[in-house]
Amino acid sequence: MAILEKFAHLRGAYQELRSQGSDPFAVRFDRILSPTEGLRGSKRTILFGTNNYLGLTFDASCIEAGIDQLQQSGTGTTGSRIANGSYDGHTRLERELADYYGRAHGMVFTTGYQANLGIISTLVAKGDYLIIDADSHASIYDGARLGTAQVIRFRHNDPEDLRKRLARLPATGSKLIVVEGIYSMLGDAAPLREIAAVKAEAGAYLLVDEAHSLGVLGQKGRGLAEAAGVEDEVDFIVGTFSKTLGTIGGFCVSDLEDFDVLRVACRPYMFTASLPPSLVASTLQALKRLRTDPGLRARLRANSRRFHAGLEQLGFRLGSEPSPIVAVIQEDRDLAVAFWNRLLESGLYVNLALPPATPNGSAILRCSVSAAHSTQQIDTAIAMFAAVGEELGVLAPQPMAATG
Template identity: 40%
Template sequence: MSADWPTRLAARARSRCVAGLWRRRTVQPTDAVRDFAGNDYLGLARDPRLAEAQAAGARRFGAGARASHLVSGHLEVHEALEARLAELTGRPRALLFSTGYMANLGTLQALCDTDTRVFQDRLNHASLLDGAALSGASSRRFHHGDLEDLDRLLERSPAEALKLVASDGVFSMDGDVADIAGLADTCARHGAWLMVDDAHGLGVLGEQGDGCVGRAHGIDEVPVLVGTLGKALGTAGAFVAGSEALIEHLIQFARPYVYTTAQPPGVAAATLAALEILAAEPERRSRLHALVARFRREAATLGLPLAESHTPIQPLVLGDSHRVMAWAERLAARGLGVGAIREPTVPRGQARLRITLSAAHTEADLDALLEGLATCRAADLREATP
């Protein structure tokens, strides 16, 4: 008898539950939980200035864009935002996408085909991996942050092939930063283009909040730069920044751009407000970095398993999925929300609490987090004692 769909779904659900990997959505209360799980690094998502700018944009342009950018949905506010993002990153042009996932899928699908060789860091975001698969390109993954391994793979590839190296800027689960200069140098030696997804660096790193690439590395080093707006900038959407030729190519060939309704104009207006705040209030970044430093200092004193990250992403690798869920539940009981990350998001045996810090956190928030983590560790020690 052939398998049926309900049987297949039930079997997959059982296997994931037994492994402790079943995911559940929870409706987040507005104020009752201290949020150490989100990506609102500068505390802009709930800034009333962004809310007002979004409302004003909707009143002026409408709640939705009504069509794709290439039909009639590309509005004055989108044009202004693209220009401002290009300026921030030191690129000639930028192109808006509705999500970061779509930006990576669309860019890789538009640039690559079966004659292209793509090389990716092993810990790249799923959207980069999926984009390369969608393009049909031959794809290889180099060891995380290992430039020698990348160099070997590039050396073995056909000299006549077009080569593209793709990497996260700040790795979303580990919080470490790619060696952009080293990647650029390796690519230059092999005639490869470099694409960097700086989703978690934009707004946080760089002298102007322009990320780990931005103005420090021009289009000669990083021809393809991707950034998102729904993290440090507190809104939604994404963009690709680069040369005139790159942007025009994406407008013609990036299917997720061509066939998607343009970003709601109110969101674009809110992002313009966020960029103004980013430029006018550098103290937000300073406060964020001070909180990160304090957390790392005191977490080390508590003996917590810190990863090598000096960004707002602070993973505590606990290894076992059940242990991760137990810690997350203990913290939730104290009104502390943290990310409980398990496979397949991270490799087997690398389950972790993904703790993220924000400029909106107070010293009291951080005190509560550290106290909660100390309680979790103490509970583990008690359970381990015969």
């Protein structure tokens, strides 16, 4: 058998998807104009699929910090920190992250994916137990696959099922529970207070992936653990720079003693080239903006509520309470693909998520709201959803607004 023949089923599904219109896995923007707008050919397109929650990708101070460090330190490090050494920015970013979260230790990875891959696969080993939410992100599942601990899944956002599964485990071995602050597909938050209580009862450890909740939840924007008031019960917080902070990279913070031993135990950290100094500098400035400008979070919350309420009023089935992730659920896959294509043709870019990568086998038009979206852009996006929904028979025709 040819080496790629094993992917024949994927190739067939992909070709069928492309035959229905644009390729959702290869959307090309010829130019990005701002955090909320791009050009596809000559067509201006509103961006509602970028995770650019605070809109910091075009922040002047973040750009200036990156350019300055690019000129001072060059384009890259050309190796891992274990082999090539750390730059001042790497250690400063780790200190700033630890300080922001009120933790003793911080560790920076080259991507958010690697942060989960490395931390999860390293913390628990043979004889230990890794207990993960069934709807966990791919990076969490891949961390589980890379490690050697026994993996147990519990029902999504179900603390009682978690309790039952923990009760069945032997007293030996470490137990690590992994959940997410905000889940990336439906935008729902974990019941973290209840999960933290189960963790304490079982004598387990708790890791929270705050990738989509950093800068979104909590009085200081630290995420769900802060918002739920259970930061003291969370042993490890993992996150990414590629969403709220607008750059790339990942991190883990913790108070556990001997945390730094992970630097020589965690293979995805040891054997990956470290972040370029320019990206580190931009991330440091973005973190400063997050810490000193609460107005960014206020605008994000207001925009999220406005967009969610507008789609809800139209009659769409949505995935969760208002959050920056607004999932429009479609039961019919082909209808969802047609809907996504019509939105793109109209000048609105959202994400198309299809089974088996989605919860409950649903097709999802996944939208992400930014603090940088204007009220006009939000209302325009709602109107586009309404127009396509009527055209495809998803919505009943909307009544005409009164005039005169």
